[in-house]
Structures are given as structure tokens and as C-alpha cells.
Amino acid sequence: MNADADASDVASVLRGDTSAFERIVRRWQGPLLTLAFRFCRNHHRAEEMAQEAFVKAYRGLSSWSGATPFSRWLFALAANHYRSRMRKLELESVELEEGLDTASPTSPHLELERREVTAAVHREVARLPPKYRDALILYYFHSKDVSEAAATLGVPEGTAKARLHRARLMLHDRLKDVWHDGGRDGQAA
Amino acid sequence: MTVSRMFGMMEVAMDKQLDRIDRILSSEPRLTPSPQFTASVMDAVRITATAPALTFPWKRFLLGAVAAALLGWLASLGVTGKLRWIDGGGGHLALLVVSLAVLVTFASLRLSNALSTDVG
Numbered sequence: 001m002n003a004d005a006d007a008s009d010v011a012s013v014l015r016g017d018t019s020a021f022e023r024i025v026r027r028w029q030g031p032l033l034t035l036a037f038r039f040c041r042n043h044h045r046a047e048e049m050a051q052e053a054f055v056k057a058y059r060g061l062s063s064w065s066g067a068t069p070f071s072r073w074l075f076a077l078a079a080n081h082y083r084s085r086m087r088k089l090e091l092e093s094v095e096l097e098e099g100l101d102t103a104s105p106t107s108p109h110l111e112l113e114r115r116e117v118t119a120a121v122h123r124e125v126a127r128l129p130p131k132y133r134d135a136l137i138l139y140y141f142h143s144k145d146v147s148e149a150a151a152t153l154g155v156p157e158g159t160a161k162a163r164l165h166r167a168r169l170m171l172h173d174r175l176k177d178v179w180h181d182g183g184r185d186g187q188a189a
Numbered sequence: 190m191t192v193s194r195m196f197g198m199m200e201v202a203m204d205k206q207l208d209r210i211d212r213i214l215s216s217e218p219r220l221t222p223s224p225q226f227t228a229s230v231m232d233a234v235r236i237t238a239t240a241p242a243l244t245f246p247w248k249r250f251l252l253g254a255v256a257a258a259l260l261g262w263l264a265s266l267g268v269t270g271k272l273r274w275i276d277g278g279g280g281h282l283a284l285l286v287v288s289l290a291v292l293v294t295f296a297s298l299r300l301s302n303a304l305s306t307d308v309g
């Protein structure tokens with residue numbers, strides 16, 4: 001089980017066995033990279049940010065009390081680091097990549113339209129005010145689990161819910177042109 | 190068309206659009222790191238592990254504390270009027286304190302630069 005393996009590896013690292021940290025990296029690199037990508041939407045930068053988060057985790061490993069799951073501690077630390085990195089980045093200068101597509105192929109016209117709408121949604125998420133953007137990213141990262149998103153953000157669940165609600169409305173409002181210009185509901189999904 | 194029916198249709202459209210946003214954001218796949226990612230992280234971790242711990246810059250701290258205490262002492266003398274012999278009634282005390290402050294700032298900057306060069 002991950003939790004036992006985490007606790008055992010953390011104990012090993014704290015005893016001075018640096019190589020035990022590699023098992024932690026292998027276990028959590030996928031989720032940490034995915035989360036970083038959802039913040040910066042650039043694969044190369046996401047790897048940089050995830051690496052920095054792991055180094056921070058290594059340095060602060062002794063601050064994990066064991067009272068909460070290691071994953072929760074790690075995600076909170078990583079999200080905090082990503083948010084602080086995003087504050088420093090000029091969003092305009094960041095090259096946004098489209099996410100990887102998993103949808104089934106459709107006609108070229110509908111496929112193009114679907115890609116445009118998807119890109120517009122991601123672009124507008126990135127442009128939301130940080131506290132709303134962060135809530136939205138973490139909510140979907142945690143497979144729509146509000147309590148996990150709130151724990152990662154370090155805010156009460158009610159606050160996270162309110163931010164999510166506001167974020168969704170803002171997003172809907174900002175995407176009005178996309179819906180009017182070509183987003184035919186349901187057809188491309 | 191009645192107003193309530195119009196609002197109803199708008200709500201349905203909005204729900205559909207919110208659903209679509211929800212579908213797009215929910216369907217983002219998990220990423221896999223590049224093959225050299227783990228090695229690169231572990232290299233960075235090993236560098237961190239072997240790097241000497243940063244020590245508190247006591248030299249700089251003591252120097253700053255002494256300079257601050259000196260300025261504080263001078264300022265208190267000025268406030269209580271014990272520096273009237275320097276002032277000479279001509280209002281030179283303020284000029285003296287400002288000059289001293291500029292001098293101490295300049296010296297602190299030079300010294301901290303020199304110390305940081307030594308460390309680096």
C-alpha cells in the first residue's frame with residue numbers, strides 16, 4: 001500500500017538513506033508532473049517545476065508529521081510551489097500547449113472545433129484570478145473531490161466550494177464568444 | 190415567448206455550457222514524465238543532500254547590530270539635547286546624523302559585498 005511504503009521510505013530518508021527518496025519520486029512523479037502541467041500548460045516547464053517541488057519535499061521531509069497522508073502533504077507542498085512559480089511567470093510570455101487528447105476521432109471540421117473550444121477553455125482557466133484558477137485546477141486534479149482540493153489549498157471546504165462556483169461562472173462568462181462563434185453544444189463532445 | 194420561458198431556455202443553455210466545460214476539464218489525461226526525469230530529480234536531490242547547510246551570517250548581523258545601536262545612541266543623544274555642543278546652535282546636528290547614516294549605509298554595502306564575494 002502506498003501509505004505504508006511512503007512512511008517507510010520517508011523514515012529511511014530521514015535516517016540518511018537518500019536513495020530511498022527515489023522510490024518516493026517514482027511513486028509520485030506522474031501526479032506531480034500532471035499537476036504542474038495543469039498550472040503552467042507547458043510540458044518542459046512542468047518537469048522543471050515538478051523537479052523543484054521534489055527537491056523542496058526532500059528538504060522539508062522532516063516536517064511531515066505522519067498525521068495526514070503523505071500524498072496530501074506532498075500535493076499541498078507542490079501546489080504551493082507551483083502557485084508561487086506561476087506568480088513569477090508572465091502569463092503572456094508562457095507558451096500554452098494543448099492538453100493531450102483522448103477523445104475519439106470525429107469529422108475534421110468537428111475535430112477542429114472541439115480542439116478550439118478545448119484550447120479556449122484551458123486558456124481562460126489560466127487567465128482566471130489565481131485563487132479561482134487554483135481551486136478549479138485542484139478540484140479537477142483530485143477527480144472532483146472538493147475536500148481533497150480544499151486540503152491541498154489549505155482552505156476550509158466551504159471556501160473551496162465558493163471559489164469553485166465563482167470560477168465556473170467566470171469561466172462560462174469569459175467563454176461566451178466561443179459558444180457563440182462555434183461551440184455547438186454536445187456535437188463535438 | 191414568455192419571459193419565464195426565455196429565462197428557462199437561457200438556464201438550459203448555460204447548464205449545457207457548464208457541462209461542456211466540466212467534461213473538458215475532467216477528461217484531461219495524466220502525464221507521464223520523460224525517461225530521464227527520475228534521474229534528473231535524484232541528481233538535484235543528491236546535490237542538495239551534499240551541499241553544506243547555510244549558516245546564519247553572524248558577522249554581518251553583528252556589524253549591522255553595532256551600527257544600528259550606534260545610530261540609535263546618537264539619535265537618543267540628539268533627542269535629549271546632549272549633543273548641543275556639536276550642534277553649536279547652528280542646526281548642524283541633523284546634517285551630521287544624515288551624513289553619518291549615509292556613511293554607515295555605504296560602508297555596510299561595501300562590506301556585505303566583500304563578505305559575499307568571500308563566501309562565493
